[in-house]
Amino acid sequence: QKEVEQNSGPLSVPEGAIASLNCTYSDRGSQSFFWYRQYSGKSPELIMFIYSNGDKEDGRFTAQLNKASQYVSLLIRDSQPSDSATYLCAVTPAPYYNQGGKLIFGQGTELSVKP
Amino acid sequence: EAGVTQSPTHLIKTRGQQATLRCSPISGHTSVYWYQQALGLGLQFLLWYDEGEERNRGNFPPRFSGRQFPNYSSELNVNALELEDSALYLCASSLVIGVLTGELFFGEGSRLTVL
Numbered sequence: 376q377k378e379v380e381q382n383s384g385p386l387s388v389p390e391g392a393i394a395s396l397n398c399t400y401s402d403r404g405s406q407s408f409f410w411y412r413q414y415s416g417k418s419p420e421l422i423m424f425i426y427s428n429g430d431k432e433d434g435r436f437t438a439q440l441n442k443a444s445q446y447v448s449l450l451i452r453d454s455q456p457s458d459s460a461t462y463l464c465a466v467t468p469a470p471y472y473n474q475g476g477k478l479i480f481g482q483g484t485e486l487s488v489k490p
Numbered sequence: 491e492a493g494v495t496q497s498p499t500h501l502i503k504t505r506g507q508q509a510t511l512r513c514s515p516i517s518g519h520t521s522v523y524w525y526q527q528a529l530g531l532g533l534q535f536l537l538w539y540d541e542g543e544e545r546n547r548g549n550f551p552p553r554f555s556g557r558q559f560p561n562y563s564s565e566l567n568v569n570a571l572e573l574e575d576s577a578l579y580l581c582a583s584s585l586v587i588g589v590l591t592g593e594l595f596f597g598e599g600s601r602l603t604v605l
Contacts (some may be wrong), residue, residue: 418494418580418596433509441549463533476523476546477540478594483532 378402381464381481384423389489393449396462401445404469408440408447409478411463418465423449454488461485492516494597496581502603503571511566511600515583521545522564523584523594524556528577536579539564571604578602 388394394412407426411419425431425438425447437450447466451458462466463482468479495514503509515522524536533546537557553569562583568575578601582594 418598419594420596421593425592426577465533476521476540477535477548478533479535480525480533 378468379464379466379480379481381462381484383482384485385487386484387401387489388454390454392454392455392488394454394458394486394488395423396449396451396464397446398447398449398481398484399466400447400464400466400479401446402466402469402479403442405466406469407467407468408438410447410449411435411465413461413463413478413483413488415460436487451486454486458465459488494583495553496549496579496597497595498600499598500601500603502605504605505571505573507541509568509571509575509602510603511568511579512563513522513581513583513597515567515581516595519583519585519595520562520582522558522562523582524564524566525580525582525596527549527599528574533580537566538580558601561600568602573604576602576604 381478410423412422413419423438425440428440431438435452437467439448463483464481465478497512523538525533527533537556538546538605542558556566558564578599580596580599582596584594
């Protein structure tokens with residue numbers, strides 16, 4: 376079992392729809408969870424992080440965390456063609472105090488938003 | 491403000507050679523991280539440097555090494571290159587707090603091709 380799993384996609388949604396990206400992780404001790412966006416040929420950039428169970432909203436983006444189910448998701452409302460990219464889920468390994476600097480990334484989900 | 495800069499952008503080597511990749515962090519960032527992004531494998535943590543010291547290392551053989559200079563720039567050396575070392579090597583930097591928050595700022599990467 377991979378440590379962080381994501382559907383590779385591609386996930387195709389029409390412009391204006393809600394895109395739902397999912398991620399599961401295997402380390403129950405993981406404490407911090409991140410969503411990075413990577414445009415083709417570009418470097419990853421952090422768009423959301425979440426530490427506590429529940430929802431965290433930032434503009435059109437909502438991150439959802441369920442530690443009991445070891446599940447993280449990212450919702451993108453009113454999807455735009457400019458949202459077309461690969462979305463990487465990342466988690467911190469446990470115990471993080473002696474694994475500093477290390478994020479465990481999923482392989483990413485490719486999102487395509489069609490005009 | 492300049493972001494994380496990496497050089498060279500592309501590098502072609504043959505098996506058995508050595509490769510040296512360079513990274514300059516964002517001004518004020520003391521931590522530098524190296525990740526490998528190989529096709530189909532996602533981002534894999536290689537090394538973390540902070541204040542000139544290697545703080546953490548991923549599951550890579552010893553022929554992957556590096557260092558951090560007093561100005562916080564860093565270089566990654568890969569000795570005895572193998573075909574499977576072909577990948578995009580991403581450098582990231584963060585403030586000290588970024589070690590805990592996972593907020594990494596990535597450079598555009600150096601693409602290493604081993605023939």
